[in-house]
Amino acid sequence: MSDVAAAPSQSGTVRFLRRFRRQTLSLWALGFLIVLTLLAVFAPWVAPYDPLQQDLDHVLEGPSADHWFGTDELGRDVLSRVLFASRVSLLAAVQAVLIALAIGVPPGLVAGMWGGWVDALIMRATDALMSFPPLILAVAIIAVLGPSLTNAMIAVGVLLSPTFLRLMRATTLSVAQETYVEAAQSIGCTRGWIIRKHVLPNVVSPLFVQISVFAGVAMLAEAGLSFLGLGTQPPESSWGAMVGRGFRYIAHAPSLIVFPGLAIAVTVLALYVLGDGLRDSLGRETRQES
Amino acid sequence: MAGPLLDIEGLNVDFLTDQGWVTVVRDVSLSVAPGETVGLVGESGSGKTITSLSVMRLVPDPPGRITGGSIRFDGRDLLTLPERAMRQVRGNDIAMVFQESMTSLNPAFTIGDQIAEAVRHHLGLGRRAAVDRAVEVLDLVGIPAPRDRVDHYPHEFSGGMRQRAAIAMALACEPRLLIADEPTTALDVTVQAQVLELLRSLQQRLGMAMLFITHNLGVVADVCDRVSVMYAGQVVEVADVVDLFEAPAHPYTEGLLRSMPQLGVRGEPLATIPGNPPLPWAMPEGCRFHPRCPYATDACRSGAPALTERGGGHFSRCLRLAEIELTGAV
Amino acid sequence: MSDRPLLEVRDLTVQFQLGGGLFAPKRTLTAVNGVSFEVMRGETLAIVGESGSGKSTIARAVMRLLEPAAGTVHLDGDNLTALSGAALRAVRPKLQMVFQDPYSSLDPSKLIADIVAEPLVVHGRARGGDAAALDRTVQTLLEQVGLGAVHMNRYPYEFSGGQRQRIAIARAIALEPKLMVLDEAVSALDVSTQNQILNLLEDLRTRTGMAYLFISHDLGVVQHVADRVAITYLGRIVETGPAARIFGSCAHPYTQALLSAVPEPNPRRQRARRHQPLAGEIPSPLAPPSGCPFHARCPHAMDVCRREMPAHTAVDGGGSVACHLQTEGPRLAGKPLAADTPTPP
Ligand SMILES: Nc1ncnc2c1ncn2[C@@H]1O[C@H](COP(=O)(O)OP(=O)(O)OP(=O)(O)O)[C@@H](O)[C@H]1O
Ligand SMILES: Nc1ncnc2c1ncn2[C@@H]1O[C@H](COP(=O)(O)OP(=O)(O)OP(=O)(O)O)[C@@H](O)[C@H]1O
Ligand code: SF4
Ligand SMILES: [Mg+2]
Ligand SMILES: [Mg+2]
Numbered sequence: 001m002s003d004v005a006a007a008p009s010q011s012g013t014v015r016f017l018r019r020f021r022r023q024t025l026s027l028w029a030l031g032f033l034i035v036l037t038l039l040a041v042f043a044p045w046v047a048p049y050d051p052l053q054q055d056l057d058h059v060l061e062g063p064s065a066d067h068w069f070g071t072d073e074l075g076r077d078v079l080s081r082v083l084f085a086s087r088v089s090l091l092a093a094v095q096a097v098l099i100a101l102a103i104g105v106p107p108g109l110v111a112g113m114w115g116g117w118v119d120a121l122i123m124r125a126t127d128a129l130m131s132f133p134p135l136i137l138a139v140a141i142i143a144v145l146g147p148s149l150t151n152a153m154i155a156v157g158v159l160l161s162p163t164f165l166r167l168m169r170a171t172t173l174s175v176a177q178e179t180y181v182e183a184a185q186s187i188g189c190t191r192g193w194i195i196r197k198h199v200l201p202n203v204v205s206p207l208f209v210q211i212s213v214f215a216g217v218a219m220l221a222e223a224g225l226s227f228l229g230l231g232t233q234p235p236e237s238s239w240g241a242m243v244g245r246g247f248r249y250i251a252h253a254p255s256l257i258v259f260p261g262l263a264i265a266v267t268v269l270a271l272y273v274l275g276d277g278l279r280d281s282l283g284r285e286t287r288q289e290s
Numbered sequence: 291m292a293g294p295l296l297d298i299e300g301l302n303v304d305f306l307t308d309q310g311w312v313t314v315v316r317d318v319s320l321s322v323a324p325g326e327t328v329g330l331v332g333e334s335g336s337g338k339t340i341t342s343l344s345v346m347r348l349v350p351d352p353p354g355r356i357t358g359g360s361i362r363f364d365g366r367d368l369l370t371l372p373e374r375a376m377r378q379v380r381g382n383d384i385a386m387v388f389q390e391s392m393t394s395l396n397p398a399f400t401i402g403d404q405i406a407e408a409v410r411h412h413l414g415l416g417r418r419a420a421v422d423r424a425v426e427v428l429d430l431v432g433i434p435a436p437r438d439r440v441d442h443y444p445h446e447f448s449g450g451m452r453q454r455a456a457i458a459m460a461l462a463c464e465p466r467l468l469i470a471d472e473p474t475t476a477l478d479v480t481v482q483a484q485v486l487e488l489l490r491s492l493q494q495r496l497g498m499a500m501l502f503i504t505h506n507l508g509v510v511a512d513v514c515d516r517v518s519v520m521y522a523g524q525v526v527e528v529a530d531v532v533d534l535f536e537a538p539a540h541p542y543t544e545g546l547l548r549s550m551p552q553l554g555v556r557g558e559p560l561a562t563i564p565g566n567p568p569l570p571w572a573m574p575e576g577c578r579f580h581p582r583c584p585y586a587t588d589a590c591r592s593g594a595p596a597l598t599e600r601g602g603g604h605f606s607r608c609l610r611l612a613e614i615e616l617t618g619a620v
Numbered sequence: 621m622s623d624r625p626l627l628e629v630r631d632l633t634v635q636f637q638l639g640g641g642l643f644a645p646k647r648t649l650t651a652v653n654g655v656s657f658e659v660m661r662g663e664t665l666a667i668v669g670e671s672g673s674g675k676s677t678i679a680r681a682v683m684r685l686l687e688p689a690a691g692t693v694h695l696d697g698d699n700l701t702a703l704s705g706a707a708l709r710a711v712r713p714k715l716q717m718v719f720q721d722p723y724s725s726l727d728p729s730k731l732i733a734d735i736v737a738e739p740l741v742v743h744g745r746a747r748g749g750d751a752a753a754l755d756r757t758v759q760t761l762l763e764q765v766g767l768g769a770v771h772m773n774r775y776p777y778e779f780s781g782g783q784r785q786r787i788a789i790a791r792a793i794a795l796e797p798k799l800m801v802l803d804e805a806v807s808a809l810d811v812s813t814q815n816q817i818l819n820l821l822e823d824l825r826t827r828t829g830m831a832y833l834f835i836s837h838d839l840g841v842v843q844h845v846a847d848r849v850a851i852t853y854l855g856r857i858v859e860t861g862p863a864a865r866i867f868g869s870c871a872h873p874y875t876q877a878l879l880s881a882v883p884e885p886n887p888r889r890q891r892a893r894r895h896q897p898l899a900g901e902i903p904s905p906l907a908p909p910s911g912c913p914f915h916a917r918c919p920h921a922m923d924v925c926r927r928e929m930p931a932h933t934a935v936d937g938g939g940s941v942a943c944h945l946q947t948e949g950p951r952l953a954g955k956p957l958a959a960d961t962p963t964p965p
Pocket of ligand 2: 445446447448451476478636637638649650651669670671672673674675676677678837905
């Protein structure tokens, strides 16, 4: 009878890839992030100098053929330091996002799925958490746990988690009201099956978008906290910490903050652009206006 | 008569699918005069909703894109209007009742908040007045106990009540053109009759024009002055409503009329148009209806017919327009 | 065929708790109020009624998708209302449902093959995980609804509304149910597609002997498919009877209003017969009126109607009606209430 067969079908992934491929800007952003990650992983091999090797004959120099990004107050090569710091910065962002996901997603899912008083309770708790001024909350967490990068990122993760929670709750709520969830119930699926097979696959796309954006936010937060001395502790260094210490020499060697600063700005921008592209390509196949 | 209020000319809408760009609305022209009701009927997926969304400039982009044609409303081309001005047109001048009332109502807000929001935005009413207006329009569309119901969430309404709430929302700002996409499909016939009566009276009072999308030919017979029939992204017939029913000029329309379930015999199979509508990326050559048309000839398989006037403002997109005798509703 | 009904619903009442915010008091909405009906094996019972009259709620209570406040639902001897958890899941194969909206009733992230196979997998009927056998079963199911193997590896968004409804039906018949609940299963489809699905359902019924609980507000459709009809109004059944009797000589003023409000697909005739729709407020289920639920809109309402709830009384020609006209007023049963009730040939 029908001859719909004419067109070959694709999986959701292929469909996503086809759409994503058309987002030129996002492709560039993705490319940049991949290169950055590779550079971070292979920093010991690509960095021209040991990032800790001091050269007191050449301190606070501007960019040159020997030192592309110049040197710092102890004569260390800034390019190498930026490369090594990228490991810390990227890892910190990943940490914060993972923590935010771990704290935010399960209760969001539960609130959206169960509703009623469970939902009310979770949302009240979230509101309470969000009513603290973020910086004070972060400083408080770090004061309790002690200043270290991981603790700083726990603080950032806690701060970001309510957004994941709300996003998760809202999408779960709307998916849980879809008829296909009721339909699954009507054929005798258990609740666990429904959550695994029908709810989760349909709530992850908006999550991906948010993850990408929040990785950028986390990176900025890490930079801010490290700048204030609350994050990365020496001798380890992140981009934010580099900016923080370079600040003292801003008059003599602006390159000390320009390069790590640029690294932060471009990476955060790339993450945002990627998030935008994901949003457009992951759009569910709906037949109606938004 | 003044010029048409809404004048769509040669509209083309493309969608980006896995099969690349496909044209889902092809060269559609349509006009609605002030105070007139034009019906838009046709098979599922024929492009009725996309055509009406184009008027509101709400075609989801991506993946959709209006690639040609003009849409003039009251002399202004809506397609070139800046988004700011367009927002003013939406809701104020043109309102739309969406096909899926569930998706057009936000599950997170009460019905009253959503209507009040719309009227505050467009009519500049205060909070209290806006809520009063919401109660008033809910009452108008026959929602019982509207004072209580404004505080309810969409999932607490039955399907039909949600549809009425959506109609109320569209009517709240007294638009000059109402685009109603299957507004009564979820309603029982007595409420449907009430809603149609309400729309008619608003039309008389405000001179509101309507573009009325429906599958129900009984409703078409009841409310429409003129009808455009769509098939596979094209308009295949345009006629005055009586002409269309009594002397259809396109075989698809004939099939549609024949499929109308009459209050009648039980047991024997119902008449259908054999086969399924074509998918937009696999449109048949020639006349797009030919694989399902009982009158198709070799010519139909190769030559694409144009919309041709049979006389008296009755147009049909059929190569055999002059040769075949079609039967209408009895 | 035994003469015990396949589905027996007794005094079903379903309530929803509304509001209950910080300041708003909780309120009870009685969506279904003391409804009783039965469906025999292989029979089609149509439930017709106003929007908001509780049709979907009845369907969801029968499917045990929600908890009734009172009443029982027996299916094939099992008391569904007493079952829960695994015991309930074990009887689910006997009754399946097709939902109204073909666009939201199929999970957009699943392939058609998985959607149709899901009930078999969930109930462990996937023949020991033999993927090829499962594929063959799915293919047979799709063929039964007029689709084929070529559709298996596609996503729902690639299908039209009518095709999606076929997919939903294929999934529903996978477990060979004895009763299929169809909640406005064809309402969203255009007439020609609607007819294709109705023909398919009729065909399946003659082949498998399934019974249908067919919910609709389209009387034209109901007349084609129903053996018996129940008319609901404000959470109650106000009239039941064999389809021939309902369409020939209905006894309740609401049924009559329904029949005469069906628009005719003929502009001249429709405009000539178009008359004032029923006046009056549709009562709110939050504050149901005293007496007969229909009295505010009933053209024949008498004093007693405002005071007392009419009981169901038997009607000549089969079925029953809850209307005081049966006992108090001029008896109208046996002949059409008004001249313009459409009379079938
Ligand atoms: N978001 C989308 N992405 C891809 N294709 C789309 C999208 N929305 C609509 N289409 C396609 O555009 C075509 C026209 O759809 P449209 O919704 O206008 O049909 P319709 O005539 O309103 O049908 P119905 O009677 O079912 O509402 C269809 O082939 C549909 O598949
Ligand atoms: N989840 C819910 N919470 C609160 N009230 C509800 C809920 N579901 C339904 N109702 C109420 O129950 C009543 C009956 O609703 P139901 O959906 O059963 O009507 P219906 O007869 O199916 O109508 P329609 O033809 O419009 O689909 C309505 O007043 C509705 O507002
Ligand atoms: S009982 Fe009275 S009010 Fe109710 S329907 Fe019959 S006549 Fe009308
Ligand atoms: Mg549509
Ligand atoms: Mg319903």
